[in-house]
Amino acid sequence: MDAAVTAGPRKAQQIYACALDLLAAEGFDNLTMEEVARRSGVNKTTLYRWWPSKDALLAAALTAAAPLQITIPDTGSLRGDLTALAAEIARLLTAEDTAAIAIAVLSASAQRPELAAVGHRFFGDRLEHEQQIFDRAVERGEIGPDTDTATVMDLLAGALWSHLILRGRPLTPEYLRATTDIVVRGVSA
Amino acid sequence: MDAAVTAGPRKAQQIYACALDLLAAEGFDNLTMEEVARRSGVNKTTLYRWWPSKDALLAAALTAAAPLQITIPDTGSLRGDLTALAAEIARLLTAEDTAAIAIAVLSASAQRPELAAVGHRFFGDRLEHEQQIFDRAVERGEIGPDTDTATVMDLLAGALWSHLILRGRPLTPEYLRATTDIVVRGVSA
Numbered sequence: 001m002d003a004a005v006t007a008g009p010r011k012a013q014q015i016y017a018c019a020l021d022l023l024a025a026e027g028f029d030n031l032t033m034e035e036v037a038r039r040s041g042v043n044k045t046t047l048y049r050w051w052p053s054k055d056a057l058l059a060a061a062l063t064a065a066a067p068l069q070i071t072i073p074d075t076g077s078l079r080g081d082l083t084a085l086a087a088e089i090a091r092l093l094t095a096e097d098t099a100a101i102a103i104a105v106l107s108a109s110a111q112r113p114e115l116a117a118v119g120h121r122f123f124g125d126r127l128e129h130e131q132q133i134f135d136r137a138v139e140r141g142e143i144g145p146d147t148d149t150a151t152v153m154d155l156l157a158g159a160l161w162s163h164l165i166l167r168g169r170p171l172t173p174e175y176l177r178a179t180t181d182i183v184v185r186g187v188s189a
Numbered sequence: 190m191d192a193a194v195t196a197g198p199r200k201a202q203q204i205y206a207c208a209l210d211l212l213a214a215e216g217f218d219n220l221t222m223e224e225v226a227r228r229s230g231v232n233k234t235t236l237y238r239w240w241p242s243k244d245a246l247l248a249a250a251l252t253a254a255a256p257l258q259i260t261i262p263d264t265g266s267l268r269g270d271l272t273a274l275a276a277e278i279a280r281l282l283t284a285e286d287t288a289a290i291a292i293a294v295l296s297a298s299a300q301r302p303e304l305a306a307v308g309h310r311f312f313g314d315r316l317e318h319e320q321q322i323f324d325r326a327v328e329r330g331e332i333g334p335d336t337d338t339a340t341v342m343d344l345l346a347g348a349l350w351s352h353l354i355l356r357g358r359p360l361t362p363e364y365l366r367a368t369t370d371i372v373v374r375g376v377s378a
Contacts, residue, residue, distance in 0.1 A: 107296040108296070109354055119355055123355050123356055148367060150356065150358075155371060158347025158352075159340065161350070162343040163343045163347075165295075165305075168309045175340070182372065183344070183371065184375075185376075186373075
């Protein structure tokens, strides 16, 4: 059964928030189910019944936590949709309630196989939602049907990450527009 | 005076290798000048005379260490140069002697301001070398003179990082070609 259903959606969101706050503050290694239970006021045994492991809880939290949801835009053009999506990704990477979580997941994914598996599921799940942007672009004849969605998202999200984290530069609207423009030109039919 | 000149280039390379091995194995926080001194057989006071801090040593090591050097290709076309550059970046991210170092820097940059500053200098320095690829492409009329080199490199390197680390997918020659093709089409005059 879906753990969130068993726990109740409001209680599940509260537990997800606790888990992600702890992830951001303590890192993956120092996050314990005990502490999540304590902070969210849930019995540890109950918590384990709903999510059998730390990985399972974090995977659920990353997928379902409200602040990490991205609105999939539908502006009528691939350029408009990807510009809006870039702004959403920039928000995730910089907003107060999400930046620490996003950065903890992105950083730890490289070094912690357990969290990497959680990250892969998270990004795979995200891609399924983003696919509709590209399906509509194919229908409108903007891109060919063989355009690889994952590659386009790698380019867009990877560029923002590189600019912000590796170069330490701000994600200005001009930067988002320039990046999106190159990607859209690069895949346009 | 340039520390590498004072230390002698061979000794400097040995110290850089020790520092980067420790960074990869222990992480930024656990790396100490004492341990670098011990492993490289250099007096700690001498090490501090050459590099005044851990940050200074790591910045020098990342910029000058032989395995982290990227050969700047000159194939006669932007597509050829960026394809070769993508293969070099893929090698850095996956080869046995560099992957752990690259991943330690990329991960820690997000969470450690001190290492982030080192990383920013490293990536800024890299960009200066890569600029010649774009200067030649402008001369050949392949791209406009206002093409932003940093954005192009963000897209290319960011995509490889995202694909390998976040999605856990292999960097196949086909993936490198597809990614480079989108970027080259996106910036072509």
